[in-house]
Amino acid sequence: MTLDLNTLLAILAMAAATILTRVSGIFLVRYLSISDETREALDAIPPAVLMAVIAPTALATGWAETLACAATALAAMRLPLLPAVAIGVATVVALRAAGL
Structure with a gap:
């Protein structure tokens, strides 16, 4: 399998979006009353x-x-x-x- 630049960038962007979503949830829940x-x-x-x-x-x-x-x-x-x-x-x- 070859890995071109577009595929690598897509994988990195999806990983960043996943990490950002999870980390932001941890920080934002501190300011919410559930x-x-x-x-x-x-x-x-x-x-x-x-x-x-x-x-x-x-x-x-x-x-x-x-x-x-x-x-x-x-x-x-x-x-x-x-x-x-x-x-x-x-x-x-x-x-x-x-x-x-």
Whole structure:
């Protein structure tokens, strides 16, 4: 792959825009007062994005993956992250071995 000047400048500009956006958010939040409702809404964004990424894969694949995602979600309600993920992995392995 060759890297010409225009491509390099585009990559650097996108990197600068990303860094500027993240750093400015850290500095600007000091001067804003965020209500409890807004904070709760902002706290809900990461799990919503995660579900938006996971759901199509979970529902567009086979039964083993879909059932393993359900088992993982149920386990995650009661257990820490690592055991919940382990349960999901074990579930998909067992279901695939069973032929699902």
